[in-house]
Amino acid sequence: MADEEDEVETVFIMATVKINGKEITVEDGTLILDAARQAGFEIPTFCYQARLSGLGSCRMCLVEIAGQKKLQPSCVTPVLHGMDVFTENETVKSARASMLEFLLANHPLDCPTCDKGGECELQNFVFKSGPRQSGFSEWKRRFHDKDKILSPVIVKNHNRCIxxxxxxxxxxxxxxxxxxxxxxxGVMIQSTGFMDDRLDCDHCGNCIEVCPVGSFMSLPYRYKARPWDLKEVDTVCPYCATGCQITIGIRNGEVVRVKSRINTGINKETLCARGRFGYHFIQSRDRITKPMVKKDGKLAECSWDEALSVIKQMFGSGRRTAGIASARYTNEELFVFQKLVREVFKTNNIDLDSRFANKWVTSAMIDACSLAAGGIPIFDALKADLIFIIGSAVSDENPVTDYLIRTAASDRRKTLIIAHPRRMKLDSSSAISLRYKPGTEGEVIKGIADFIENGGESTSDINAAAARFKNASNITMFLGAEILRLANGVDVLTGIAALKALLKRSGKNIKCLPLFDRCNQRGARAMGIHPLFLPGLKKVKEDGMDCGEMLDAAKKGEIDSLYVLGEDIVSMHPDARFAREALSNIKFKVVQDTFLTETAKIADVILPGASYAEKDGTFTNQEGRVQRLRKVISPVGDSKDDLDILCSIGGFAYKSAREVFEKIKKEVAGYKDISFEELDGNGAIVTGHGRQSLSLKGTVPLLSGSDNSGQQSIKEDKEYPFLLITGNHLFHSGRLSQRADILMQLLPEPFVEISEDDARESGIVDGEKVVVKGNGYEAAMKLRIAKGSQKGVAFVPENFDSVSVNMFYKKGEGIPRVKIVKLP
Amino acid sequence: MLSDKSKEEIKRVLNKYPNKRSAAMDALRIAQNETGCLSGDVMQEVAGILGMPAPQVNEVAAFYTMYNKKPVGKYHIQVCTNVSCSLLGAEHIVEFLSRKLGIKKGETTPDKKVTLSVVECLGSCGTAPMMQINDDYYEDLTDEKIEEILSKLP
Incomplete structure (x- = not known):
């Protein structure tokens, strides 16, 4: 495993207890409930959830302990050595039935009209161990007649709450x-939002997921199906690289819900708004369902045969060609794509994602996170006593990673340090939140390293953070994808590598994980979607061009044809005008995608591919965990499985994703021990690719042209006072999520977020309409104020066609400048 | 918006507590003294001052009967109906007041003079049955006593 040294062995004190006469030895301090479950006895619970604090309110888990007069709640009572516990005797059973009778005293029993009917925990327990009759004849509590709609996704029935x-x-x-x-x-408690009013929250729907009854319900799923009508398939979320396990439910061929399963995947039972409610794009009316070919300057529908034969003609050998893929495709598809580009098109001009600076910074990231050295399970990483995050608004970019870090950081022995210009939700769990101007990440890192090496007064935040580094023995760093956008990203990553080395020299264990915003960003690199690396991160003999270089070459007329797999270059490349101009210089462009993106609109051939719900395969998340994607529905209309499309163009004989995976196992060392068939909810962590470091040192040009200080020259500019950062919003991911109706209801339009100080100075109030101007582009949007963000920084989500944020960028410029003016 | 005076007072009482959260009840009391009842806006403001999530301030306010969630009249009659008072006729007292004032429990007279509420134990079991009008206790109640008290309300 990467960077891992021998960890200190912890010695546990054990306790031996008897549960229903069966002896079991468990770690001292284990809850009776867990001990009983280990011994094979199931105890029913409502309020207990392993990851939540103990409450002991529902009394379902009462057990009898020999020598104690009263029954004890097993979910909050730890075992004591020699305890004799009974979980299934008559006293306990009768208590359980009585507790259920109490719950039913107020529960409306409107099961026939309740969405939860059929998968309701109360229903199940009453059926199993409940009373068949009730002694209560009083009126039931009743808060309201009609269910309350609390948000675009949450509908609440207080009457059913237990x-x-x-x-x-x-x-x-x-x-x-x-x-x-x-x-x-008392009995009149309502678990609800402030003033029982509309919720302005994360809309993640985790309250719906954990609700044991039908009190919290999903509005989009409402009255759509009964659980027994659903066909449910376990697969992986297609948005960020946290890699949450999801379960898609379909009824009569329609995707009606996405949920998570308890104790499955790293996300356990949680998801974010995107994962849970962002499924409507799958069966969106806007999907492209027929191949198209440009005829007389216009795109016209055609047959698959026609489209494929045009492509085969145009990608003949001897042509100067290139390929760009999106990180939303499976390992299998990406592996075949690089095979197509390298073996059939005979070029190393292949890159992933059109957003990031260049091949050197992406290589430096691979190096800094030791991606070649194998995966690190996030729960191992979170055992560290210091967790440091830089370059990612993790609460927005990777919401479920945010949950995991929050849960870990609730342990008071741990320190969380976040370095980011923007305020974020996770700040409430951090010991120190470092604010800096975007582009000066290198200074933050250098400041920390300087203090560790040379000491000093711990007066500044950076020094205070560095002091925490000094005191920690196990450190985990999370490096966000934002670093990849910086013009001086290589310098920053070199600085991070130096800091790692410094910490290692002082005897600390360092783990480094990337925080990626696309589901298969890590897998894509391992599959060889990089101008410098073959599958398995083996160095190519002849360097290919990265996306920026391809566009440069295209501008000069040096590229004849381009194959784009699911990437929207026009919308995402940081300099929209340049990208559009360069692409228009390429004579022949193929775009394989699910929607008519801005890039597809200027293509010569469009091939309709499949969404994540329509295919088999694997994703590798940011930890290096390989997880199975399973086909839920057939590709819509005439669209095809992307693997089939790529294979028929390349003339490859792979029949299924499994066959490709077998080939990957042979070529990518880290995948060799993984069995495609046996991938379950926990996936499998990749092992090392056979080398610890890519040793690119010396070959990486320092792009900023400066020394190694990691400082980007940020000049004051009175006319354009704001540094603009762009990225994903909590409800959106890339340009895909704007095709998901519910997510568009949650956030229909972009906004610009600035700090409270800036807002006060410019006299703009929250919600006011403003115009953001820069680089000859301007866009009107609402202003949002973020208390505690860095002054002089503006953020605009990059997810909307209505505002092309990449128009603000000039080529090669990591952080553009903008001004914000009030609408007259 | 709370007045500067109330905000100052809240800041002053913060010193009495180990952390800001602990001052929630005191802060809500100060706010209510000024505004008469705790509307959503007032609770939001208190939450802002204490750095607490608004729903948690709402939880505190909703739990205690001493916090008014609706505007009350000039005189707020709170009748204890907990065990001791109930055994000594609190239900009758509520009913008697209700008849006298022409309003049900939880309601305010149309002239906004009197509000009748039913509350939990006010800690005066030795002198049950009892009620509280604004900040004063009226104890060992009988019908006659109540009539007298009501007639003396200015």
Missing amino acids: HCERCVRICDEVVGAKALGGIGR
Whole structure:
């Protein structure tokens, strides 16, 4: 495993207890509930959830302990050595039935009209161990007749609530939104938002997921299906690289919901708004379903045969050609794509993603995170006593990673340090949140390293953070994809490598994980989607061009044909005008995608591919965990599985993703021990690719032209006072999520976010309409104020066609400058 | 918006507590003294001052009967109906007041003079049944006593 030294062995004190007469030895301090489960006895629970704080309110888990008069709640009572516990005797069973009777005293039993019917925990437990009759004849509590719509995704029925408070705790402790509370008292408590009003929260729907009854319900799924009508398939979320396991439910061929399963995947039972509600793009009306060929300057539908034969003609050998792929495709598709580009088109001009600076910075990232050295399970990484995040607004970019870090950081022995210009939700869990001007990441890193080496007064935040580094023995760093956008990204990453080396010299264990914003960014690199690396991160003999170089060459007329797999270069490349101009110089462009993107609109051939729900394969998440994607529905209309398309163009004989995976195992060392068939909810962590470092040192040109200080010259500019950063919003990811109706309801249009100080100075209030201007482009949008963000920094989400944020960029410039003016 | 005076007072009481959260009840009391009842806006403002999530301030306010969630009249009659008072006729007292004032529990007279509320134990079991009007206790209640008290309300 990468960078891992021998960890200190922890010695546990053990306790031996008897559960229903069966002896079991467990770690001292284990809850009776867990000990019983280990011994094979299931105890019913409502309020208990392993990842939440203990509450002990539902009393379902009462057990009898020999020598104690009263029954004890096993979910909050730890074992004691020699304890004799009974979980299934008559006393316990009768108590359980009585507790259910109490719950039913107020539960409406409107199961026939309740969405939860059929998968309701209360229903199941009553069926199993409940009373068949009730002694209560009083009126049931009734808050309202009609269910309350709390948000575009959450609908609430207070009458059904059984007060387990899972929703309140998950919102508070795991999600960190703290949007829910138990409002009221006694039996009249309502678990709801502020003033029981519309929720302005993360809309992640985790309250819906954890609700054991039908109190919190999903509005999009409402009355759509009964659980037993659904066909459910486990697969992987297609948005960020956290790699959440999701379960897609379809009814009559229609995708009706996405949920998570308890104890499955690293996300366990949580998802974010994108993962849970961002599925409507799959069966969107806007999907392209027929191949198209440009005839007389216009795109016209055609047959697959025609489209493929045109492509085969145009990509003949001897032509100067290139390929760009999106990181949303499976390992298998990307592997075949690079085979197509390298073996059939005979070029190393292949790159992933059109957003990032260049091949050197992406290589430096591969190096800094030791991606070649194998994966690091995130839970191992989170065991560190210091967690440091830089270059990612993780709460927006990787929401479920944010949950995992929050849960880990709730341990007071751990320190969380976040370095980012923008305020984020996770700041509430951090010991220190370092703010800096974008582009000066290198200074932050250098400041930390300087203090560790030379000491000093720990007066500044950076020094205070460095002091924490000094005191820690196990350190995990998370490096965000934002670093890849910087003009001086290589310098920053070199600085990080130096800091790692410094910390290692002082005897600390360092782990370094990337935070990627596309589901298969890590897998794509391992599959050889890089101008410098073959599959398995083996160096190519002859360097290819990266996306920026391809466009440069195209501008000069040195590229004849380009194959684009799912990437929207026109919308995403940081200099929209240049990208469009360069692409228009390429005589023949093929775009394989699911939607008519801006890039597809200027293509010569469009091939309709499949969405993630329509294919088999694997994704490798940011940890290096390979997970199975499973086909849920057939490709819509005349669209085809992307693997089939690539194979028929390249003339490859692979029949299935599994066959390609077998080939990958042979070529990519890190994948050799993974069995495609046996990939379950936990996936499998890749091993090393056979080398620790890519040793690119000496070959990487320092792009900023400066020395190694990692400082980008940021000049003051009175006319354009704001440094612009762009990225994903919590509800959106790339340009794909704007095709998902529900996500568009949650955030229909872009906004510009600035710090409170800047807003005060310019006299603009929250929600006011402003115009953002820069680089000859301007766009009107609403202003949002972020208390605690870095002054002089503006953020605009990059997810909307209505505002092309990449128009603000000049080629090669990592951080553009803009000004913000009030609408007259 | 709370007045500067109330905000100052909240800042002053913060010193009494180990952290800001602990001052929630005191801060809500100060806010209510000024505004009469705790509307959403007031709770939001208190939450802002204390750096607490608004729903958690809402939880505190909703739990205690001493916090008014709706505007109350000039005189707020709170009748204890907890165990001791109930055993000694609190239900009758509520009913008697209700008849006298022409309003149900939880309601305010149309002239906004009197609000009748039913609350939990006010810690005066030794002198049950009892009620509280604004900040004063009226104890060992009988119908006659209540009539007298009501007639004396200015």
